[in-house]
Amino acid sequence: MNYWLVKTEPSAYSIEDLKREKKTLWHGVRNYQARNYLRAMDIGDKVFIYYSAVEPTGIFGLAVVSKKAAADPSQFEKKSGYYDAKATKDSPRWFAPEFAFDKVFAPPLLRDEIKKEKSLVKMVLLQKGSRLSVQPVTGAEFNKLISLAENPSGADLRSKAGVAISHG
């Protein structure tokens, strides 16, 4: 199993949109390296949904790959902003996997918290100038991110102080 992170903006497509629709075709990626990662995704792989550009930035949820990447239909649609005149049905340029909703992170795991974690400094996400919209995440990074998401720093502090955490 492999792990990934994809960027979006909540105004374009949010984790709540995915929760409502249950599944979505992750289309419109127009960068070759990102495309190659999309094609490498396998059914069952986990995908962090990251919001970029709009404050606060961070991971807002998790999806799971439900179908392997196939030709991205938007590259053939002339009216689409994703139209690519050089793509043909015989030799498509761009590919889109299907993602299924997994969970919303509440609260979200913000970029600031990720940056504070020493074991995560090598994440592609945190590299200077990294604009890749589809990124690989290592298994160790995945586990750490999940544990941070499930144990927000506030809860950590409360538990260290010996204060019971309510789960209601």
Add this chain to the structure above:
DNA sequence: GCCAACGTTGGC
């Protein structure tokens, strides 16, 4: 809103 980093385009 600024601007550094990056990918793509197109002239040569």
Add this chain to the structure above:
DNA sequence: GCCAACGTTGGC
């Protein structure tokens, strides 16, 4: 095939 110019991304 080089590389300057340009457009875009995205953190700050």
